[in-house]
Amino acid sequence: MVRNVAGDMAELDPEDFYLLSGVEQGMRFSEWVRRDKLPDYADLTREEVDYRIDRCLDRELIERKTIQYEGYQLTFEGYDALALRTFAERETIDGVGSPLGLGKEGDVYEAQSFRPLALKYHREGYTNFREVKRDREYTADRDHVSWLYTARKAAEREYEAMEALYPDVSVPRPVDHNRHAIVMEKFVGVELSRASLDPEQAVGVLDLICRELATAHDLGWVHADASEHNVAVAESGVTIFDWPQAVSVDHENAREFLERDVENLVRYFARKYPHEVPRDADTDGIAAAIADGSFETVRAFGGE
Numbered sequence: 001m002v003r004n005v006a007g008d009m010a011e012l013d014p015e016d017f018y019l020l021s022g023v024e025q026g027m028r029f030s031e032w033v034r035r036d037k038l039p040d041y042a043d044l045t046r047e048e049v050d051y052r053i054d055r056c057l058d059r060e061l062i063e064r065k066t067i068q069y070e071g072y073q074l075t076f077e078g079y080d081a082l083a084l085r086t087f088a089e090r091e092t093i094d095g096v097g098s099p100l101g102l103g104k105e106g107d108v109y110e111a112q113s114f115r116p117l118a119l120k121y122h123r124e125g126y127t128n129f130r131e132v133k134r135d136r137e138y139t140a141d142r143d144h145v146s147w148l149y150t151a152r153k154a155a156e157r158e159y160e161a162m163e164a165l166y167p168d169v170s171v172p173r174p175v176d177h178n179r180h181a182i183v184m185e186k187f188v189g190v191e192l193s194r195a196s197l198d199p200e201q202a203v204g205v206l207d208l209i210c211r212e213l214a215t216a217h218d219l220g221w222v223h224a225d226a227s228e229h230n231v232a233v234a235e236s237g238v239t240i241f242d243w244p245q246a247v248s249v250d251h252e253n254a255r256e257f258l259e260r261d262v263e264n265l266v267r268y269f270a271r272k273y274p275h276e277v278p279r280d281a282d283t284d285g286i287a288a289a290i291a292d293g294s295f296e297t298v299r300a301f302g303g304e
Contacts, residue, residue: 002076002107002123006096008059009084016061018042019052020082023062023074027148032071079148080121083181092176092183093117100186105154106242116186117175122158122244125150151180154244158182161221161243169216170239187239189232192268197233202273207297208238209265213258214290221246222254226261228268249291259287266298278302 022042026033033041038049053072056062061078065071074082087093096119097110105124111117125147159177162184166173173185197205209231213223223230223246230242247254262283269277281302289295 002080002121003060004096004099004109005059005061005077005080006084006109008061009081009088011059012081013055015044015048016052016055017082017085018044019049019056020061020074020078023072023078024082024148026072027074027146030071031146032065032067032069032073035070035072038072074148076121076123076147076151079151079180083121083179086178087119087176087181087183090176093119105244110186111183118172118184118186120155120182120184122151122154122180122182124154124244148180155180155182157246158242158244161246165216165219165221165243168219169212170237171243172239172241187232187241188236189234189239191229192231192233192238193228195233197273199273199276202269202276203298205233205238206265206269206277209240210262210286210290210295210298212238212240213261214293214295216240217249217258217291218293220249222249222251222258223261224257227264231265255287255291258291259284262287262290 019038019042022038022044023033025041026037035049035053038044038053039046042049042052044052053062056078057064059077060075061081062072063075065073084096093111093113095112097112100108100110100118102108103123106120106122108118108120111119155177159174159182162171162174165171172187174182175185176183209226213226216223223240223243225242225245226240230240232239232241247257251257266277266281266283266286270279270281277298281298283301285301286295286298289301
């Protein structure tokens with residue numbers, strides 16, 4: 001798990017961030033940044049670089065590796081610190097609170113501000129970099145791809161999708177974005193996988209989710225990773241979150257992704273509420289109806 005660096009921010013000097021930014025710049029060209037290049041990248045003297053390296057190593061913001069040369073790389077903690085500093089300079093947030101959810105592809109924290117916000121750090125590539133590099137289309141055309149690039153592109157894709165969809169689709173309201181981090185409005189509700197719905201509500205909730213997917217499709221987007229783990233349910237309705245894998249409806253695999261989204265959701269509801277949602281529901285038919293704007297209810301695609 002990546003440590004929350006919010007508590008370290010007050011101890012860091014501007015020159016520490018110069019060094020972190022220099023390492024970040026160098027990682028655009030190689031996985032490990034040569035020590036002798038850091039003065040130029042960070043715009044610091046060699047003596048200052050030596051001092052700042054020790055401070056950042058002590059706080060685990062960078063790591064060192066000796067290969068044919070002495071090289072340095074940002075840790076996720078260092079990347080988090082750079083994003084946090086930018087959000088603070090923009091006065092987007094005042095601080096970071098308790099964790100709301102920690103996972104292999106993203107950590108979410110309460111963000112302190114004048115309204116309830118959430119701060120999400122993307123972690124794509126941190127523990128499963130080879131798999132992410134293979135599966136994420138935004139890495140396909142690059143020879144040198146680092147976890148830093150992968151996480152940043154995931155955050156950019158998610159923020160772009162939320163900006164395009166909000167408020168027509170029930171997604172978290174996007175507030176700000178920097179590097180691999182997103183600030184969004186904190187939404188209410190319980191993750192569908194942990195919710196206990198009245199069985200009589202099951203079809204109605206599934207219909208609500210499908211209608212949100214239909215509106216998203218009409219606006220040009222397919223979630224491409226929808227499941228019971230990225231839908232929140234509340235008395236006020238549903239919220240669909242986690243959009244880093246979203247694709248345009250013009251994408252060559254958009255229909256396949258939409259069908260997979262529908263299959264994931266219908267299969268979950270059919271397993272948990274078997275007397276309400278038919279196991280033999282025509283998921284391809286539901287996806288087609290979502291795509292052409294004719295969807296009304298899943299009951300039209302299977303037995304009662």
